[in-house]
Amino acid sequence: MGELRLMKGNEAFAEALIRAGADGYFGYPITPQSEVIEYLMAEKPHERTGMVVLQAESELASINMLYGGAGAGKKVATSSSSPGISLMLEGISYMAGAELPCVILNVQRGGPGLGTIQPSQSDYFQATKGGGHGDYRLLVLAPASVQEMSDFVPLAFDLAFKYRNPVMILSDGVIGQMMEKVELFDPIPRWTDEEVIEKNGDWATVGKRPGRERNIITSLDLDPYSMERHNHDLFAKYKKMEEEEVRWEELNTEDAEYFIVAYGSASRISQKAIDLARAEGIKVGLIRPITLYPFPYKVLQEKVQKGAKGFLTVELNMGQMIEDVQLAVKDNAKVEFFGHVGGVIPTPEEVVEALKTKIIGG
Amino acid sequence: MELTADKIKELVVKPENKVYAKTPLLTDKTLSYCPGCGHGVAHRILMELVEEMGLENDTIGIAPVGCSVLAYEFMNVDMQEAAHGRAPALATAIKRLWPGKFVFTYQGDGDLAAIGGNETLHACNRGENITIIFINNGIYGMTGGQMAPTTLPGMRTSTSPYGRDTHMMGNPLKMTEIVAMLPGTYFVTRQAVHTAKHARKAKKAIKKAIEVQLEGKGTSFVEIVSNCNSGWKMTPVKANQWLEENMLDYYHLGDIKVDGKLVKEIV
Amino acid sequence: MAKKVQGYIEIDKEKCKGCELCVVACPKDIIRMSKDVNGKGYHYAEFFNPEPCVGCADCAVVCPDGVITVYRARIEV
Incomplete structure (x- = not known):
């Protein structure tokens, strides 16, 4: 049996990031999920696993830090709550377009606008139908317990890299804030740089390697036929998710x-x-x-x-x-x-x- | 012996006599920039340095939206294309996750000084160990010549058709002076590439900027005052003259911060 | 027999966009714009008089499109 702890959902998510071998967390405080970055800052994951934690200047910066880190083949995550997720949507759309893996936690609060800091599930459309501009989907996991706030983190990373797609953990203020007993999973070691190159070096910008062309991370394609093909490829990928990942x-x-x-x-x-x-x-x-x-x-x-x-x-x-x-x-x-x-x-x-x-x- | 053109060619054009050629770190693709655009020279200088400094396999570049959005088509190193203004955020994460790599951003004035102002300031303020190349031509080139934060007072653009009115639109933003004031920046300079002399100087400055990053000293920031002959509606030669007479009068060339210390009074 | 530094440049005329910056940069005034146009429709740069060229590479350094290759040698005259 794994280690048992009484934790808030937000804290369980944060601890799970460290244990899942995440390379980087980039986030911006917003209620009701600020415990994620507070926990990480207090826990000094850099000393535990070498994981990078950075408080960004905005959600715009956070999600684009994910774009950069994911584009360089690393396991990266962020968390926010509804208004902050709205700010991230541009970056999420870019990541879906560029096919970049990452984990995004949304601890939903009520809206629209600044709304309230109380729990809500009103970002369902935003999460499941794309949310940002363009045709795309996120793989969306919905935890119903503090246990799942922890367990879904390694699952989300696996799915994100399997499909090279952003995965959203769509939680809410109740699950994020409540305390429950949680059984923590045993730590998964972070990938070494060599492992990152071996696993993701064929597409990620890890520095050119002798014998391969440069890698490019982009969501841009000005050739309409090529862009149409890209959209079809994305939807073939989503269809595979629909066939294999329903839980x-x-x-x-x-x-x-x-x-x-x-x-x-x-x-x-x-x-x-x-x-x-x-x-x-x-x-x-x-x-x-x-x-x-x-x-x-x-x-x-x-x-x-x-x-x-x-x-x-x-x-x-x-x-x-x-x-x-x-x-x-x-x-x-x-x-x-x-x-x-x-x-x-x-x-x-x-x-x-x-x-x-x-x-x-x- | 009479030196005919053919004879000179026969005597001189030999591989061992080659003293200047396009670096293989620029692809053979024709640059998408207008004739005479400074982007081409800036691209080449940067890639020549990556080659000369042996960084080909250890470089990750980022070029966001703007005329240089397709830089990844031309720069033959691993590249990421970023959302408008967000390159410093990408670079922050990449460098922190791959501290051994040379990470640069290549941004225009609309990108760096307008929509990405916040990312620029905060990356520089944190002293991210990255190199920012900032191409300032005082206009939005890609979208067809609209006013930029760096557009000079009175300068005509498609969104300031009667000239930039500073009462309505404010004054040109000197981002380079602003970031020089931040403790996180270690080397801040303003250069140009419109003449061979300026381009050679700019190359030395970018080399220093790369060295600063490799030494882990903090943010290195190189502004290149450049032209936009299409946006300015001038021939390339005229645009470079205009740059010399107008842009450089407002955007003074030279180092602003060296070894973490201001070397110029900021006005 | 004396020796002199002799330069020579090659211009990839199909890649030249005819911006004329090399013409202005050349200290010896030995580059001009062609009367003909290339496949893109540009009047391209022409190296019309090699003899004064010293291979200073100023033309190549200012060329935005990297279409100029420069050679330099000491030759006997």
Whole structure:
């Protein structure tokens, strides 16, 4: 068993970066995720593993530091919260275009604008549909516990390098701020410079090597036919993700007639709601997407084929993931949304009530 | 013996007599710059130094948006293309993650002094151990000749068609003097490449800038006052005369900071 | 027989963009612009009188497109 600790989600993410062999973290403070950089600064990862940690002058600088570091073949990460992620979108689009691997944590807060510092899930569209300009996708992981704030870090790096694509860990203020027991994984050594060259030297700017042409990191291509090919190549890559990387979790679904679809903190509330509803004899189960992109459409379609009567999405927004649930379910079963915004957290009782009025009785 | 042109060619054109040729660290691709543009000379000087100093396999360059956005097509070393203004952020991470490499940025005035002003200031203030090459031609060349932060007072551009009005648009920004004031910079200089004499001097300055980085002393910053004959709507020869008479009157050439100490009064 | 420093330059006329900066830079005034145009439509630089050339390379140093190769030798005259 790994080392057990009581930690905040943000701290678990930070500790996991060090243990995952990250080469660099570049970030800018913003509530509710500043514990990430605070933890890293206090922990002196440079002494533990040689990892570089730098407080950048802005989120614009942070994400472009990731671009540079990732373009040079290293494992790099940043974290921010909603308004800061908005600032990073230019760089994220460039990284998707240039096919650069990195890990980005978004500990979501409410919006739009400066919004609130309270938890939210209103960046679902931004995270899963691209977010910045141009046609692209991020691979998006949604942790629902402090444990997953740690466990998803090495997974995110593996996926980022497997697909040479930015991976976003889409968390929220509840998961980032709450403390839970976490079992830390054993440290993975950082790649040596020689390993970086061996693994990534065929594409990354690690310095020219005798026997190969120079490497170029760019998202620019002024030849329309070549640029169209590049877009098609990107989407072939995304299709592969859709085929191979869908992750989800089910709870009480074996006999379920009704389904709550929820991720992150909303899935935790929904678990309790399911206990309450089951106590009243309602056969309801939880489907928790772990990858928000690629989304588990097929899982929902299978439930429909087996006779599911209705789906309630529970989200801390005005209803965003519901559009993906509707895409999967179409008109074959009832699909409704329940949620709160602005930092207001739905209660399990409210969720049960919504299930009864919007799905079962509606 | 009468020296005919053919005879001279026969006697002199031999590999052992070659004293100047394009460095192999510039690709054979035709530069995308307009005829007479200083970018070409600046590119060549930089790549000649990378070759002469034996840094070909240890160089990572960054050129962001602007006329030099396609620099990676011409500079035959590992290169990254950055978002507009963000090259110093890329360079910061690359150098910190690969401290043994020579890392340079190659930025224009709109990029470095306008949209990337913050990245420039903070990279220099942290004393990032990188080399910044700053091409200042007082205009946005790539987008078709709009006003830059470095456009001279009264100078006509497509967005200051009656001349830069300093009451409305402020005065030209001397970024080089500003970064020289920051403790993080170790070597700050302003050069030009419009004549052979100036180009040779600029090459010496860039060599020093590279050495400063290799010695780990801090940020080295080389401004090159250059021309934009298309944007200025002049022939290349006229543009260089105009540069001499106008740009250099505002942007004084010479070292501003050497060995971490100001060597010039900043006005 | 005396010796003299003799220079010679070769201009890649197809890559020349006709900016004329080498013409201005040459201290011996032995480069001019051609009447013909190259494949790109530019009047290219022409080295029309080699004899005074000392191979100072000023032309090559100011050439933005790196199209000039310079040779220099001591020859007997």
